[in-house]
Amino acid sequence: MNLGMVPVGTLLDGPELAAARWHGGREGAHRGVGDVRWVVDGREAQPGDLAVTPAGAAAPGYRLDALLRRLDDAGGCGLLLLGPGADLARSTVLLAERLAFPVLTLDHPEPVRLLQRLTLELHEPDSVRATTMDHLLRTLAGLDDGADILDAAARVLRARPTLLTASGTPILGPVPELERLAQLEATVAHIDQGYVWHPVVGRDRRSAEAWLAVPEDSTAPARRGALAAGLAVMAPFVLGWLSRERLRADRDAVQRRDLFSEILAQGAATSRSTVERALAVGWPLSTWHTAVHVLAHGTPAGSEREELPSLFVRELREGGWDSVDIQASGDGWSLWIDSAKEPTTGSVRTFLGGVRRLCNRLPRQWELSVGVGRSYEGAEGLARTVGEAKDAALLAASHDARPRVEHFDALGVARLLATWQQSEVTRSFAETVLAPLRETPGDTLLATLRAYLDHGAAPGEAAAALGVHRNTVGLRLQQIRDRLGVDLSDPTLRLALHIAVRSLPHDGAEAG
C-alpha cells in the first residue's frame, strides 16, 4: 500500500515554491519526497531527498550535471537551486529531462527560512497524523463495546468505519457500497473499491478474524495514511471486544441450554431459582409462549447445520416475529416467541402462514419439518407449547407436500380426515371423480391439484411447493378444469375435491 510518500510535484507546485522556475524534469514530479536536505555536492543525499543547494555551489555547469547525476543515483526526487533564475546549461536541462529529475531555481532571500518552511510543509501530514492517532488512542482507551469503539473512531477520523466478518458480512457500522466482493484473502491492509481495509488479526496471526473498512474520502496520500493508521489503531480494540463477546456468548449458551432442559423437565413444578435464572438470561417466563420446533432431515452440511438456527431466527425476525431464544432440543431446535396477552386466532394463523412461507424460501434439500404449538402462559406453559410443537413437527414430517409445517391444532383435524380417508364411500367417490387426472404419467395433475388445494388455492405457493414455475401450475390447473369439468373457484367443489384428493393414497413422488 503506497500510503507513504508525497509526490514531489505537490511540494514543488505548493505555495512556498510558487515563484520557482522549472528548468526540466517535470515528468519526475511523481517521485516521492521523504525529506528536504541542504546539499553541497550530492554525496550526502539520501533516497527521497529534495535537494536544496545554492546555485553558486553547483557552478560551473559540469558540477551541476554531476550533482544531478548523484542525486538521481541516490534516489533523490528533485533539485532546487537557490539563486537568480538564469538559464541553465543545455546539458543540464537535457539531463534533467532524460533522468526525469525535477530541477528548479528560486531566488530566495532567506534560504534557511525556506528550508524550514518546506520541511514543515512536507511533514505537516505526519504531524496531523500523529495528533489524530494520539487523539484516537485516548478516545478509544476504556471503550469496551464494539459500537462505541466505531462511533468514537468515526468522530476522530471524520469517516464512519465498518466492521465486517472475515467473509465480508457487515457486523457493525454502515454497509459498504461495493461493486464486487471485497478481496479479503490476505491479512494485509489495502485499498479496494474506494475503501481502506485493515484486517483484525487474531492471536494466530495467520488469518483475519474480521475486517475494518472506511471509505476513503480523498485520494491524498496524507488522508489515506491517516485513515489506514486509524484503522490500525482501532484493530486491537475491536479484537478485544470480539473476543469478549465470543467468551460471553459461549458462557451464555451453556447457561441457557441447562436452563431450557430444567424448564422442560420441571413442567408445572418450576422452582423459584429457575425463574430467577430465566429472568437473568432475559427469558420472561410469566408471559404467553408460542413454540416452534424445527426438524431438518436433509442434514445440511456442517457449517449450514451450525447456521440453520440463527438463519431461522433471522428470517422470522424479518417477518416481524422476535423469538426469545432457540435451543437444541431432541433431534431438532425449539424456539419460542412471547407476547404479553394471549395471541388471537388471527395472529396465530398469520404466524403459521409466515412460517410456511419461510420454509418455502429455505433450501428444499434441508427437508425441514416444522411444528407450531398452541400458546400457553407461564413457565409450565413454555414446557407445554414446546412439547406440542414437537408433536406437530412429527405430524408435519409425515406429510409429503412441502412445506411441512403443521400447527398442533391440525392433529385433531388430521384424525378426522383419517376417518374419512378410511371410509369406503369417500374412497370410491374419489376414485370416480379423480379418474380423469390419473391418466397422466406420474399423476402430475393429481399432485398439482393436491398442492394447489393444500396451499389454500394459491397457484404461486403451490408452484413453490412443487418446485415448478408458476405458469406451469396455471397450465396444469387449466388441464384439471378441462378434464374434471369443474369450476375450481367454487369453495364447495374445492372442499369436495380436497377430501377426495386426501383420501387417495399416493406414492409420495412429487410431480415436478
Place this chain on the structure above:
Amino acid sequence: MAWTLTRWDVRALCAGADLLGGGGGGDSEVVEQLLDAALRDTEVTVLSADELPEDGYVIHAGALGAPDVLRELHFDPQDLARAATALATHQGVEPTAVGIIQVGGLNAPLGVLAAALQGLPLVDGDLMGRAFPRVIHTRPAQRGLGPAPLALAGPEGHLVVVHESTQHTLDPLITGIAAEMGGTVAIACHAMTAPEVREHGLPGTLSRCLELGRAFLRARTAGTHRLVEALGATLLCLARVDDTVEANGDAPGRTTLTSADGGEVIRVDHVSEFLAVSVDGRSVASVPTVVAAIDAYSHRVLHVGDLTVGHTVALCSLPPVAPWPLEVLTKVDISAFGFEVD
C-alpha cells in the same frame, strides 16, 4: 635507431598530430603544405634522445599564439630558424638537434619544418605528449625547468628574446608579445642539453604520432567504429551536437550532445582543447587523456570550434602516446583547469 622523415610521411604526420591535438593545437593543414614544399628536396633525420651526443644541445621550436590566425596571416617558416638562431646565439651554443614542443596540432609539423630549414636532425619525442593551451604545460616546465630563455620571431621581422621570467608571468608576457606581433609568432625555447632531453622529454612520441596518423589514413574510409578501433581508441559516444557555448577567458566553454542511439546527454567541457567528457552526468574522460572528435560522416578530425549544432561526431579517447609521471600529473590533469570530477 635513427630514421629519415620524408615528404611521404607528411600526411600521416599531420593526421596524427591533428588527432593528438585533442580538439586544439591548431589546424595542421597550412603547415602541411609548407612542410610538403620544404621536404621536396631534402629529408629530416630523426634521432632518439639516446642517440644524441653527450654534449649535444637541443632547441625546441614551434609556433605560439592563436593558431587560427595562420589561416589568414602569412607565416614565414624562416621565422622558426630566426628564433632558433637567436636563442642559440643568446645561449652561446651550437645546437645539434631540433626538438618538438608539442606533438599535438601544428607544432609537430612545425618542429620538422624547423629541423629541415636548419638542416639539423630532429629528436623523436616532444615535451607534452599531446596539446596543451600554454607553453608552461611542458613536462620540463612542470618540473621546474622553465621554457625561458626563449626567442620570439614575428612576421614583420621583430625578434624578442626573453632572458628569464617566473612561471606565472611568462605566459601572459609572451602571449601579449605574440598578440602585438600579429597573433602568431615563431618560438624557440627550452634550450636543453642532451641529458636534460633524455631526463625530461617524452621519448618516441613523434614515431607514435606517425603510427597513429598512418592507422587513421588506412582506416579512414571504413565505418566509424572500425576507424576508432584501428586507432586503438575508445569510442565515448556517437552523438549529435545540440548546443555549444564558447570558452570565455578562463571560463571553459561547453558543448552539449545527444547520443544517436541511447539518447544519453553528453557534455564536453573545453578550453582550446577538450578537457572533460561526461555521459549522463558521469565523467568518462578528462585531461591528460586525449579526446578526439571525428566527424561521423567525413571522418575529418574536428577542433573545438568545429563542433557546431547539428554536427554528428564520434568522440573517442586515444591511448596515451607517452605517460605523464605521477608527480607532475596533477599539474596538467583536470584539476589544474579548475575542475573536480569523480
